Amino acid sequence: MKAKAPKAETLLRPSREEAEAAVKTLLAWAGDNPDREGLRDTPARVVKAYEEIFAGYKQDPSPILDTVFEEVEGYGEMVLVRDIPFFSHCEHHMAPFFGKAHIAYYPDGGVFGLSKLGRLVDVYARRLQTQEAMTAQILAALDARLHSRGAAVLVEAEHMCMSMRGVRKPGALTVTMQFSGPFKTDPAEQARFLSLVRGR
CATH class of the missing domain: 3.30.1130.10 (GTP cyclohydrolase I, C-terminal domain/NADPH-dependent 7-cyano-7-deazaguanine reductase, N-terminal domain)
Structure with missing residues (x-):
């Protein structure tokens, strides 16, 4: 029997620092230098953007x-x-x-x-x-x-x-x-x- 994946709400949420490190890793994996001037602040910007883009996870639709x-x-x-x-x-x-x-x-x-x-x-x-x-x-x-x-x-x-x-x-x-x-x-x-x- 295939094990069910855990529900998203039960998973431990990574810290902001861990999220930014993950973005930096992806930039390097894509073939660019995450430490160059144009990308240096990109991990922080991406994490901040994700807070807005995925804000629905924090919202309850019922009161609307x-x-x-x-x-x-x-x-x-x-x-x-x-x-x-x-x-x-x-x-x-x-x-x-x-x-x-x-x-x-x-x-x-x-x-x-x-x-x-x-x-x-x-x-x-x-x-x-x-x-x-x-x-x-x-x-x-x-x-x-x-x-x-x-x-x-x-x-x-x-x-x-x-x-x-x-x-x-x-x-x-x-x-x-x-x-x-x-x-x-x-x-x-x-x-x-x-x-x-x-x-x-």
């Missing part, structure tokens, strides 16, 4: 959707926020992938602040990810708050691990989607969502 505005005059139709930009990093090569997320949901007695959906995307994007997992995670967070009222998530992105290396096909987009509630059970709702995402 805690605030619901109930004074919406009984509005119960679809709410769609499309073209939410994001940047993430592939967990296989640590290469960037970036694109847009489109999120729709049916209100259940209130609506979320529009900025909350953008923040929810960022929480999951600012981690080492696969696009498929990120799409599912966003929907699961919505469903936990919506109590199965129904949501739809579509993510489209370009992956640098496919554009810069390997098959080297820049411009190719990967599209993933996940549905719950009426979006999952009613093909007409899926078609309506996809039509609105495409601006038709």
